[in-house]
Amino acid sequence: xxxxxxxxxxxxxxxxxxxxxxxxxxxxxxxxxxxxxxxxxxxxxxxxxxxxxxxxxxxxxxxxxxxxxxxxxxxxxxxxxxxxxxxxxxxxxxxxxxxxxxxxxxxxxxxxxxxxxxxxxxxxxxxxxxxxxxxxxxxxxxxxxxxxxxxxxxxxxxxxxxxxxxxxxxxxxxxxxxxxxxxxxxxxxxxxxxxxxxxxxxxxxxxxxxxxxxxxxxxxxxxxxxxxxxxxxxxxxxxxxxxxxxxxxxxxxxxxxxxxxxxxxxxxxxxxxxxxxxxxxxxxxxxxxxxxxxxxxxxxxxxxxxxxxxxxxxxx
Amino acid sequence: xxxxxxxxxxxxxxxxxxxxxxxxxxxxxxxxxxxxxxxxxxxxxxxxxxxxxxxxxxxxxxxxxxxxxxxxxxxxxxxxxxxxxxxxxxxxxxxxxxxxxxxxxxxxxxxxxxxxxxxxxxxxxxxxxxxxxxxxxxxxxxxxxxxxxxxxxxxxxxxxxxxxxxxxxxxxxxxxxxxxxxxxxxxxxxxxxxxxxxxxxxxxxxxxxxxxxxxxxxxxxxxxxxxxxxxxxxxxxxxxxxxxxxxxxxxxxxxxxxxxxxxxxxxxxxxxxxxxxxxxxxxxxxxxxxxxxxxxxxxxxxxxxxxxxxxxxxxxxxxxxxxxxxxxxxxxxxx
Numbered sequence: 140x141x142x143x144x145x146x147x148x149x150x151x152x153x154x155x156x157x158x159x160x161x162x163x164x165x166x167x168x169x170x171x172x173x174x175x176x177x178x179x180x181x182x183x184x185x186x187x188x189x190x191x192x193x194x195x196x197x198x199x200x201x202x203x204x205x206x207x208x209x210x211x212x213x214x215x216x217x218x219x220x221x222x223x224x225x226x227x228x229x230x231x232x233x234x235x236x237x238x239x240x241x242x243x244x245x246x247x248x249x250x251x252x253x254x255x256x257x258x259x260x261x262x263x264x265x266x267x268x269x270x271x272x273x274x275x276x277x278x279x280x281x282x283x284x285x286x287x288x289x290x291x292x293x294x295x296x297x298x299x300x301x302x303x304x305x306x307x308x309x310x311x312x313x314x315x316x317x318x319x320x321x322x323x324x325x326x327x328x329x330x331x332x333x334x335x336x337x338x339x340x341x342x343x344x345x346x347x348x349x350x351x352x353x354x355x356x357x358x359x360x361x362x363x364x365x366x367x368x369x370x371x372x373x374x375x376x377x378x379x380x381x382x383x384x385x386x387x388x389x390x391x392x393x394x395x396x397x398x399x400x401x402x403x404x405x406x407x408x409x410x411x412x413x414x415x416x417x418x419x420x421x422x423x424x425x426x427x428x429x430x431x432x433x434x435x436x437x438x439x440x441x442x443x444x445x446x447x448x449x450x451x452x453x454x455x
Numbered sequence: 456x457x458x459x460x461x462x463x464x465x466x467x468x469x470x471x472x473x474x475x476x477x478x479x480x481x482x483x484x485x486x487x488x489x490x491x492x493x494x495x496x497x498x499x500x501x502x503x504x505x506x507x508x509x510x511x512x513x514x515x516x517x518x519x520x521x522x523x524x525x526x527x528x529x530x531x532x533x534x535x536x537x538x539x540x541x542x543x544x545x546x547x548x549x550x551x552x553x554x555x556x557x558x559x560x561x562x563x564x565x566x567x568x569x570x571x572x573x574x575x576x577x578x579x580x581x582x583x584x585x586x587x588x589x590x591x592x593x594x595x596x597x598x599x600x601x602x603x604x605x606x607x608x609x610x611x612x613x614x615x616x617x618x619x620x621x622x623x624x625x626x627x628x629x630x631x632x633x634x635x636x637x638x639x640x641x642x643x644x645x646x647x648x649x650x651x652x653x654x655x656x657x658x659x660x661x662x663x664x665x666x667x668x669x670x671x672x673x674x675x676x677x678x679x680x681x682x683x684x685x686x687x688x689x690x691x692x693x694x695x696x697x698x699x700x701x702x703x704x705x706x707x708x709x710x711x712x713x714x715x716x717x718x719x720x721x722x723x724x725x726x727x728x729x730x731x732x733x734x735x736x737x738x739x740x741x742x743x744x745x746x747x748x749x750x751x752x753x754x755x756x757x758x759x760x761x762x763x764x765x766x767x768x769x770x771x772x773x774x775x776x777x778x779x780x781x782x783x784x785x786x787x788x789x790x
Contacts, residue, residue, distance in 0.1 A: 350559045351562075353553070358624065359576055373561070373562070373563055447563060448563065448608040
C-alpha cells in the first residue's frame with residue numbers, strides 16, 4: 140500500500156492545517172468580543188480588559204493559533220467561555236448523538252440510492268426508470284428541514300409511532316436511541332439519496348455501454364449476473380466520490396436537523412455557541428467537522444485503490 | 456458424418472435497428488450455411504452490416520432490434536430465442552472475439568477470473584479446476600508464463616497479449632463456432648500475423664467453424680475458405696475465396712480490391728478510392744444499394760434490388776451488369 144497511502148496521508152495533514160488556519164482567521168475576524176459578550180453591555184471597560192487577559196485574548200494572533208494547535212495535539216481544547224467546562228468533554232457528550240445520526244443517515248442514503256440507481260439503470264427508459272427518476276427529482280427539490288416537519292406531522296402527530304423530537308439516549312437500550320434518531324436521519328438522507336441515486340444510475344449506464352460488458356454477455360452471463368459481477372464494481376468509483384462529498388453536506392445538515400428535532404448533538408452545540416459568542420467551542424467544533432470530512436474523503440481515496448487495481452500500480 | 460454436417464444455417468436474415476435517425480434496416484436478406492470445420496469471411500466497410508450479422512448470431516443485438524428470418528444451429532432455431540436459453544449457448548457453443556482487446560476485458564478482474572468464468576458457468580468446474588484449465592488455455596494461446604501471470608489484471612498486458620487472453624476466453628468451452636470480429640484491427644501490424652496464425656491453428660486443431668469479419672481483403676484471402684462481401688446491409692458477392700479473388704464479379708468488390716494500399720507504389724501515387732460515401736442505413740435507396748457509387752450504374756439498377764446471379768460454382772453476385780463488370784475485370788489479381 141505504501142507510497143499511495145503515504146502520499147494521501149500527507150495531503151490529509153496539509154488539508155487539516157489549511158483548514159485550521161482558515162477557521163482560526165475567520166472566527167478571529169468576526170465582530171464582537173467574547174469578553175464583552177460574557178460580561179454584558181454594562182460591564183466596566185476595566186473588567187472587560189481583565190477578562191480579555193484572563194482568556195488570553197490579548198495575545199498576538201500567531202501565538203493564540205499555535206496555542207490552540209498545541210492544545211489539539213495534547214488533547215486540551217480549553218474551557219468553554221460560557222459553561223466553564225472543558226470543551227473536549229462538551230463535544231464528546233454531543234458526539235454520542237451526532238456520530239450515530241451521521242452513520243444512520245449515510246446508511247439510509249446508500250441503501251436508498253444504490254437500489255434506486257441500479258434498478259433504474261437496469262430498467263433504462265422503462266416506466267420504473269421514469270417513475271423513480273421523477274421521485275428523485277422531487278427529492279432533490281425538497282428542503283430537508285421542511286421534509287422533516289412533514290415527517291413529524293405524519294409519524295409523530297398523526298400516526299404517533301415516533302416522538303416529534305428529543306433524544307432518548309443509549310442507556311435504555313439501543314433501539315430507543317435508534318428510534319429517536321430515525322426521523323432525523325431519514326430527513327437528512329432523502330435529499331442526499333436522491334442525488335446519489337442519479338449519480339449511481341448514470342455511472343451504471345455508462346459502464347453498461349463498455350465493451351467488456353458485451354464480452355461478459357458473449358461468455359454466456361445473463362444480464363443480471365453481468366450487472367452484479369462486472370458492472371457494479373466499475374461503477375463504484377464515481378459513486379463513492381460523490382458519497383464522500385455528500386458526507387460534508389450531511390454534517391452541515393445536522394446543524395439544521397438537530398434544531399428541528401431538539402437533538403442535543405454537535406450541530407446544536409455549534410448553533411448555540413455561535414449565539415453565545417462562545418467562540419472557543421465554535422472553533423473546535425468546526426475544526427472537528429472539517430477533520431471528519433477530510434478523513435472520510437481520505438478513506439474514500441484509499442478505497443479507490445482497493446476497488447480498482449489500476450490505481451495502486453499507477454501510483455507506486 | 457458429423458464432419459460435413461451443416462452447423463449453422465442462416466436464411467433470409469433481416470435486422471432492423473432503432474437508430475437516432477429512425478429505424479434502419481441494418482441487414483436484409485442475408486443467407487448462408489456453414490459446415491463444421493468450415494471458415495467463412497465477411498468483408499465490407501464500416502456500417503455495411505457485418506458486425507450486426509455477427510451480433511445477431513450471438514443474440515447480442517440491442518433489445519429494440521427486430522430480427523426476421525431464421526438462424527439455425529444444428530437445426531435448432533436461434534432467432535428470437537429467449538435470452539436465458541441463448542445464455543446457455545453463448546461462450547459455450549458459439550463464441551466471439553472482439554475488435555478492441557484494450558476494452559474487451561474487465562479492468563477490475565484478473566485475467567484468470569475472466570478466462571475461468573465460462574468454464575465455471577457452462578461446465579460447472581470448481582474454482583480450482585477452472586483455474587487449472589485457464590492456465591492450460593493461456594499457455595495454449597501463447598501467453599508467456601501463464602501460471603504466474605494468471606492473477607494479473609488486464610492493464611498489465613500489451614494489446615497482443617490481451618487479445619490472446621480474449622481468444623483463450625472464447626475457446627474455453629470448445630465452441631462449435633467462433634466468430635472473430637476484426638480480431639487484429641486494433642493491433643500492431645507485426646502482431647496481427649501472429650494472432651491470425653494462432654486463430655487459424657486453433658480452428659484447425661479443434662475442428663471449429665469460424666466466421667472471420669474484416670475490412671481487410673488480405674486477411675480474408677489468407678484465412679478463410681469462403682467469403683461474403685457485404686454492402687449496405689446485403690451480401691453483394693459470395694463464393695469460395697479463391698474463386699472470388701480470381702474473378703471478382705461485383706463492382707463494389709472490385710473497387711474494394713483496387714482501393715487497398717499497395718507496397719512499392721511510387722511515392723506520391725494517390726490511393727485509389729471508391730467515390731461517394733456509404734449510404735445511411737436509415738434511408739437506403741430502393742434499388743441496388745451501391746448504385747450511387749457504381750461506375751457501371753444504369754437506370755435499371757435503381758428500380759429494384761438486383762437478384763443474386765450465379766457466375767461460377769458457388770460464386771454469386773448481386774449485380775445485373777456482371778456481363779460488363781466481369782469482362783472488364785479479367786485478371787483482377789494482377790490489377
